[in-house]
Amino acid sequence: MESEKITEDENKKNEEKADTQQPTEENPTTPTAPPTTKLEKQTPTDGDWGFNGRLAFAITAAALGSSFQHGYNTGVVNAPQKLIEEWIRTVAHNRTGEVVDQSHVTMIWAVAVAIFCVGGMLGGCITGFVAERFGRKGGLLLNNVLVAAAAILMGAAKAAASYEMIIAGRFLIGINSGLNAGLAPMYLAEISPVHLRGAVGTVYQLVITISILISQVLGLESVLGTETAWPALLAITAVPAIFQLATLPLCPESPKYIMSNQGKELEAQRALTWLRGSIEVHDEIDEMKSEVEAARLVPKVTLREMFLNPALRIPLIISSMLMIAQQLSGINAVMFFSTKIFKMAQLSEEHAQYATLGMGSMNVVMTVVSLVLVERAGRKTLLLVGFSGMTVVTFFLAISLAYVEGAGIWLSYICILLVISFVVLFATGPGSIPWFMVSELFNQSARPAATSFAVAINWTANFIVGLAFLPLQEVMGGYVFIIFTIFLLLFVLFIYKKVPETKNKTMEEISSMFRQRSYQ
Numbered sequence: 331m332e333s334e335k336i337t338e339d340e341n342k343k344n345e346e347k348a349d350t351q352q353p354t355e356e357n358p359t360t361p362t363a364p365p366t367t368k369l370e371k372q373t374p375t376d377g378d379w380g381f382n383g384r385l386a387f388a389i390t391a392a393a394l395g396s397s398f399q400h401g402y403n404t405g406v407v408n409a410p411q412k413l414i415e416e417w418i419r420t421v422a423h424n425r426t427g428e429v430v431d432q433s434h435v436t437m438i439w440a441v442a443v444a445i446f447c448v449g450g451m452l453g454g455c456i457t458g459f460v461a462e463r464f465g466r467k468g469g470l471l472l473n474n475v476l477v478a479a480a481a482i483l484m485g486a487a488k489a490a491a492s493y494e495m496i497i498a499g500r501f502l503i504g505i506n507s508g509l510n511a512g513l514a515p516m517y518l519a520e521i522s523p524v525h526l527r528g529a530v531g532t533v534y535q536l537v538i539t540i541s542i543l544i545s546q547v548l549g550l551e552s553v554l555g556t557e558t559a560w561p562a563l564l565a566i567t568a569v570p571a572i573f574q575l576a577t578l579p580l581c582p583e584s585p586k587y588i589m590s591n592q593g594k595e596l597e598a599q600r601a602l603t604w605l606r607g608s609i610e611v612h613d614e615i616d617e618m619k620s621e622v623e624a625a626r627l628v629p630k631v632t633l634r635e636m637f638l639n640p641a642l643r644i645p646l647i648i649s650s651m652l653m654i655a656q657q658l659s660g661i662n663a664v665m666f667f668s669t670k671i672f673k674m675a676q677l678s679e680e681h682a683q684y685a686t687l688g689m690g691s692m693n694v695v696m697t698v699v700s701l702v703l704v705e706r707a708g709r710k711t712l713l714l715v716g717f718s719g720m721t722v723v724t725f726f727l728a729i730s731l732a733y734v735e736g737a738g739i740w741l742s743y744i745c746i747l748l749v750i751s752f753v754v755l756f757a758t759g760p761g762s763i764p765w766f767m768v769s770e771l772f773n774q775s776a777r778p779a780a781t782s783f784a785v786a787i788n789w790t791a792n793f794i795v796g797l798a799f800l801p802l803q804e805v806m807g808g809y810v811f812i813i814f815t816i817f818l819l820l821f822v823l824f825i826y827k828k829v830p831e832t833k834n835k836t837m838e839e840i841s842s843m844f845r846q847r848s849y850q
Contacts, residue, residue, distance in 0.1 A: 387581065460472070533701070631776040
């Protein structure tokens with residue numbers, strides 16, 4: 331009986347408690363379970379929301395026509411190097427009538443390779459101006475003028491017996507690639523939903539890896555890597571430009587650019603509705619308006635302001651260090667001179683080319699994997715895993731290359747395995763994250779100037795590695811990779827201490843985080 335009485339009392343208490351939770355006239359704000367609505371289901375936590383055919387089309391149009399230039403023209407000079415050097419020797423001999431020294435030919439070829447990075451630096455420096463003056467989409471479309479000029483110069487160089495035309499063409503396509511490296515990630519970041527921003531940003535690096543692999547395949551002797559066909563190999567760079575000119579005009583300009591720079595809220599809403607395939611875009615529009623209003627409270631951000639303002643200086647340093655880390659990791663030393671590295675590992679010419687193709691294939695596969703991982707594991711985690719693994723690999727690669735000549739064939743295979751492991755680790759995060767993280771760390775008013783600076787830093791580091799690797803390799807042999815090991819170790823420490831996690835964070839949350847840091 332006693333237990334029944336206690337149970338009865340408890341039931342009464344529960345009923346009274348339930349009654350107090352019902353909305354009444356005296357207590358109209360009492361919380362109740364909100365009804366499930368169609369809009370509520372469309373939250374960023376539900377995986378597929380925000381991704382649709384139109385967004386995929388815009389991503390393809392922007393990335394394929396831009397980052398293809400970056401990757402293809404990085405890798406295309408690898409396979410036909412000997413053929414083009416022999417042609418340069420012939421052209422120089424016909425001009426002077428004298429025997430041309432190999433060092434002179436090597437110098438001309440080195441300039442032709444390195445001028446691509448010089449153009450990239452220039453393109454990076456003017457990214458901010460182009461992005462603000464012509465828009466993200468407009469800048470990408472206008473940039474294809476440089477591709478057309480470069481393709482004509484490089485494709486006609488042999489017929490004109492002018493290696494200077496190759497150098498000029500490489501310089502122009504370098505400017506194009508430098509601009510693309512800033513404009514494309516900026517456009518991709520600004521058209522993406524927050525929860526897909528990392529995955530969409532990774533697409534830029536994915537297309538780079540695919541285009542490098544295509545350049546390696548087309549450069550084979552059985553395809554276009556022949557004495558008569560190599561000009562066509564260089565001129566193929568016009569194809570993705572034609573694709574972009576046919577597709578990107580069908581896509582809208584970045585809604586954030588329309589809202590911030592043109593002040594057209596209705597046009598921004600239309601662009602966002604097209605990209606999302608839904609009229610339920612009010613929350614994103616409100617967030618853009620808040621960002622624009624916050625930006626109006628401060629003067630227009632210049633590069634000088636970024637260095638003086640701690641809340642901007644911190645993310646600028648982080649962006650720049652990630653760009654330097656990407657290049658001084660040694661990835662372009664491996665990409666530019668992969669065939670030579672495999673020859674150092676005692677492989678034949680033919681086997682070295684096939685090993686390079688295997689490396690390029692793994693680069694593509696792992697970049698696809700990183701596209702999924704970046705929204706699950708986060709940016710910082712993938713950067714730490716990638717750079718830490720590369721530190722270990724470069725150390726063992728240096729040791730292996732130093733002793734490969736006196737060892738058996740087994741050590742050659744270990745060298746190949748280490749190089750492919752290096753590329754795999756690079757593709758998991760360090761290859762893609764620095765490109766789009768610049769856009770994540772800065773708000774709309776600071777993004778163009780910050781992107782210009784970071785991209786210029788990236789191409790400068792790229793140029794230094796491309797220029798210094800071969801002379802250092804001649805002096806140090808395989809031990810040259812010890813230099814990269816030391817750099818990588820320093821970058822791992824920097825990322826662990828200074829780089830924040832930006833996964834699923836809005837621009838306001840990220841900006842607030844840096845404001846708090848600047849006052850600490």
